[in-house]
Amino acid sequence: MKIRELLTRWVGFVALGIRRTALRATHTARQRIRFSGLGVAVAIALLVMVTGLSVGLATSTTVYDDDIDYWIVPDSESPESPLVATDSPQFSSVHETNDRITAIDGVESSTPVLAQVLRVGTNESDEYVLIIGVINSPALEDVSGLNTDSLTPHDPYYGDGEYNGTWTGDAVLSEGTAELLAVTTNDSVTIAGNRSFTVTDIESQSSDVGNVPTALVQLSELQHVTGATTYDQADQFVVSTSSPAVRDDLEGIYPQSSVQSRGEMTASSTRNSDMALALAATALTVALVIGTLFVVTTSGLELVADRQQLAVLSAMGISVGSQIRLVGAQTLVLTGLGGIVGAVCGIGGIRLINAVAVRTITTEPIAVVSPWFVPYGTGVGLFVGLLSLPFLVVVTRRVTGGKLG
Amino acid sequence: MAGSVASFDEASSSVVVSATDVTKRYTRGTEPGVLGRLLGRQSPPTVCAVDSASLEVRTEEIVGLAGPSGSGKSTLLHLLAGLERPTDGTVTFRGTDLASLSRRERTRHRLEHIGIVFQQFHLLDSLSARANVALPLVETGVGKRERRRRATDLLERVGLGDRITHRPRELSGGEQQRVAIARALITDPELVIADEPTGELDTEAGRTVLQEFERVAENRAVVLASHDRETLELCDRLLRLRDGSVVDQSPPGGSQ
Structure with a gap:
């Protein structure tokens, strides 16, 4: 097979996976897709909230301002x-x-x-x-x-x-x-x-x-x-x-x-604060483990439930590799979207924490909000998808090519 | 002499797929391991789904498989499509023994040479009719524009030119089956296999689908399994199966 055809096949199945997930999320399997995405979103939201708190802890005495370069x-x-x-x-x-x-x-x-x-x-x-x-x-x-x-x-x-x-x-x-x-x-x-x-x-x-x-x-x-x-x-x-x-x-x-620079200053403040670093690292580990377990469970169950469809693809001549690309693209889209939703919800959660803290405990916000939490959450969401892929590849290989009804 | 060789070649080249003394047995349960054998566990019983069946299917021929449920029609179709390997006997496609191909090669073989139509259509719910039809072309590495053009052409040929963006749930049973037929034809296969293609359709929709099958048979071979008399009347030749064995070969109007 020529390289161009291989590339077209790759792009075709990845695009198909993205399109399929989008349509399932909006039309044909709304609840199932939303439930799977929600699991990742909750893990990422908690991650962002704890990260905001830990960065807040680490940088509480750092002198910031928009004018400072x-x-x-x-x-x-x-x-x-x-x-x-x-x-x-x-x-x-x-x-x-x-x-x-x-x-x-x-x-x-x-x-x-x-x-x-x-x-x-x-x-x-x-x-x-x-x-x-x-x-x-x-x-x-x-x-x-x-x-x-x-x-x-x-x-x-x-x-x-x-x-x-x-x-x-x-x-x-x-x-x-x-x-x-x-x-x-x-x-x-x-x-x-x-x-x-x-x-x-x-x-x-x-x-x-x-x-x-x-x-x-x-x-x-x-x-x-x-x-x-x-x-x-x-x-x-x-x-x-x-x-x-x-x-x-x-x-x-x-x-x-x-x-x-500003980013380096925040990073070094967080790095130099043992407590904040430990909190942020623990939150990341927990989000990765919980997110991966959730995706592996829900997507694995979904694959088993969809084995008839995988068998049909196999019967039509769609190779296991292409089925894996399709499943992979679907998983990454789902976890990426979960990451975005989770990050946005996490930022909302931080604002809520700050509002509650200001009203009850402190006079100033205790957690830091940063727009960088959105790419961070999305990145972690995608990483959760990548961590889940080996298991999903094994499940796809096992369930495809089964009996046709 | 030379003439007889030529005519033999001509005859054999028109054979698309053939099954010779094909038997397929399934095991009920799993074989005992070493410990199981030591403990006296017996091998599980086997079921013979197809028993020494033979047939040849030629280009432009529609062959029907008839018989009651459990007679082995679907299993024989799966063997002809290379979805399963026979326990005994050989299935050859244009002279190639399908059992000699690896699983990956058989998948590629189906993509390039065989179109399959299922009783329950098995379209992907989340894709439009056109995307469903174009799906096998993604695997062959055909570009998006060309995929869309070929899928649209085929959908127009099966009378669904105004339904290309509809999803399966927005189509009637007959329309879904015509989409499935278009999908089976998109790679221009030499053999089309259909398992109860009208089984889920009402009479009128079934007739429309059968008309499509008549057109499908041009330049290719068709094997279809059905209970339905009207569907089987479309066939040039009919094989009747009982308990996995071919008990009769005749034209559709022949002995029952």
């Missing part, structure tokens, strides 16, 4: 990390370095970020809040979903290596934080119990940039409060740019650092 983070794998902190590596001399980054062509804005979970108090209450220290500049718009306009620019408390400038005490609070502390604009709060800050603005924070109560303050003032002034320390830099070429320049800023 790159993160410069210490290379924790390196034994020669430039850093000075005890529990996690930090950058030193960050004010000076930030000036160098801002001077690079194509950089729109840049700031070092020091993030600490600290007690924030009023006369009446005392709560743990994620405090983020930044150097504001006119081009810097949002950090972690909070607008920086009401922070005095250029971090005036720091100047020429000394911490002796004007103390601003500016603090921008997320709505969740303000609600938690029951404060409004111009109220005073204390951070870590020793310095007073004034609430200059209260901002609503979108659900995909952070999920803990957050406050923005001047970097040097946070360094002062936490004792990070010795080496002028910060955890990372966030950089906004219109030019991808800037990445190369950023790579050379610190010798033992890595420059990460």
Whole structure:
């Protein structure tokens, strides 16, 4: 058989399988097809929900924003990390370095970020809040979903290596934080119990940039409060740019650092969080096992029930290989569709979890929603189909060519 | 001498399929294993579905198989189509012993040389009439456009030109059987085998289908099994089977 004919045969049976599944799902075997697809969809929906929760756990203290293109983070794998902190590596001399980054062509804005979970108090209450220290500049718009306009620019408390400038005490609070502390604009709060800050603005924070109560303050003032002034320390830099070429320049800023895009940052945050990684990996394994068992059972039973049709195909001269292609295409279409439906339902589930969490337990969403969950869910659905194929091939081989009625 | 050889060749070349002393036995249950034999388990009984049957079918000939239920008609059809292997005897198609072919080769052989029409049509519910007819051409690697053209032509020939996009459930029994006939003819087979082709149809639909069979027999051989007298009257030759054996060969109007 010529290659062209073989290809036509392949494409023909795969197309036939797709068409057959679509028509069965909409016309001739609606319930059976929907039931099979539903099994995969439920497994994928649970996977997406648990993944959203675990990514939320891992990235809850990661500073995100739509304007941020790159993160410069210490290379924790390196034994020669430039850093000075005890529990996690930090950058030193960050004010000076930030000036160098801002001077690079194509950089729109840049700031070092020091993030600490600290007690924030009023006369009446005392709560743990994620405090983020930044150097504001006119081009810097949002950090972690909070607008920086009401922070005095250029971090005036720091100047020429000394911490002796004007103390601003500016603090921008997320709505969740303000609600938690029951404060409004111009109220005073204390951070870590020793310095007073004034609430200059209260901002609503979108659900995909952070999920803990957050406050923005001047970097040097946070360094002062936490004792990070010795080496002028910060955890990372966030950089906004219109030019991808800037990445190369950023790579050379610190010798033992890595420059990460948004996706890489999320992935590395999740990877570095044992709990989140374990949760996500377990959810994936469970979805694959449950999904595969479900598809193997339902499709296997369906093949046995359809053995008369396979026998007819065999009698007509359709080879076992082509029957397997047909069954394979049908299975993959079914699991792929189940994956899409499951991913969409999973995203809906995450929104529901967040809504319930905000109403009952926390002030901010706890799980992350990402459009990438749709291709992820679809991919896992297709993988479930692929894992099921060997069994379905064996069943097809066994039941085809049986007795004709 | 030369003339007699020529006439012999001519006669044998027109034989499409032949069965010689064909016997098919089925085992009821499974053979005992070593342990079963040691424990004295007997071999299961066998049933003889076809017993030393012989026939030849030539081009443009319609051969009918008649007999009561269980007489071996369907089994003999399956043997002629290469769906099953005989226990004894040989089935040859254009001189090739079908038993010498592997399972895969026999499947390919059916695709290229044999069209089968079933009593219960066995169309794929989820496909249109045209897609059902074109299905064997997918296996032969014919392109989509050509498949559609040939399937549409055949459906028009069987009077279903206005039903090509209908699914089987939207067609009457007679129409479904005509779609099945078109499907059987799509690869232009030399032999068409039909098992009770009018068994599920009312009289009027059955007649329409029989007219199609008369046309089908042009340039090919047809073997059909039926209980129905009207269907069997269409045949050039009739084989009567009883308990798996051919008990009579005659023209349709011959002895009952």
